[in-house]
Amino acid sequence: MSIETPPADAPRRRFLATITTGILSIIGGILGVIGGGAVLSSTGGRQEDWLAASALHDLPDNEPTAVTLSVMRVDGYREALVRRTIFLVKTGESEVAAFDATCTHLGCLVGWDPQGQVFKCPCHGGIFDRSGAVMEGPPPEGLMKIATRVDGNRVMVQA
Numbered sequence: 001m002s003i004e005t006p007p008a009d010a011p012r013r014r015f016l017a018t019i020t021t022g023i024l025s026i027i028g029g030i031l032g033v034i035g036g037g038a039v040l041s042s043t044g045g046r047q048e049d050w051l052a053a054s055a056l057h058d059l060p061d062n063e064p065t066a067v068t069l070s071v072m073r074v075d076g077y078r079e080a081l082v083r084r085t086i087f088l089v090k091t092g093e094s095e096v097a098a099f100d101a102t103c104t105h106l107g108c109l110v111g112w113d114p115q116g117q118v119f120k121c122p123c124h125g126g127i128f129d130r131s132g133a134v135m136e137g138p139p140p141e142g143l144m145k146i147a148t149r150v151d152g153n154r155v156m157v158q159a
């Protein structure tokens with residue numbers, strides 16, 4: 001009859017296995033938090049809420065009106081209140097178009113020229129028509145359109 005004796009280093013092996021498992025668990029937890037934060041920031045980096053931008057009856061027909069919104073932005077783990085200038089254009093009885101006022105060339109803010117009936121960028125001469133399409137200058141694409149909806153007398157925009 002033989003009796004097996006555990007190797008002399010068995011307690012040490014169990015100790016190392018426990019420590020290794022603990023360290024791997026901590027690393028896995030850290031990676032989970034970082035990965036979870038990246039997923040949340042990629043889907044929640046922009047707040048997709050509807051914001052009240054104007055009263056419908058305050059908007060003149062077919063005349064772009066500049067409005068400045070305060071929008072909460074989430075950037076990674078930071079939150080910041082940023083100002084965003086947009087143009088609202090009442091195109092029908094209860095229809096409103098909206099454009100971001102940021103020029104698509106290098107980011108200057110465009111202004112509405114009521115004489116020329118165009119949006120003009122003061123930086124490099126970019127000109128956009130009232131639908132936001134590029135007419136002249138270096139901007140590579142038209143002004144960014146913003147989703148709108150009208151709730152009663154309130155014009156809502158998707159920030």
Ligand code: FES
Pocket residue numbers: 103104105106107108121122123124125126137138139
């Ligand atoms: S930033 Fe508007 S034309 Fe350059």
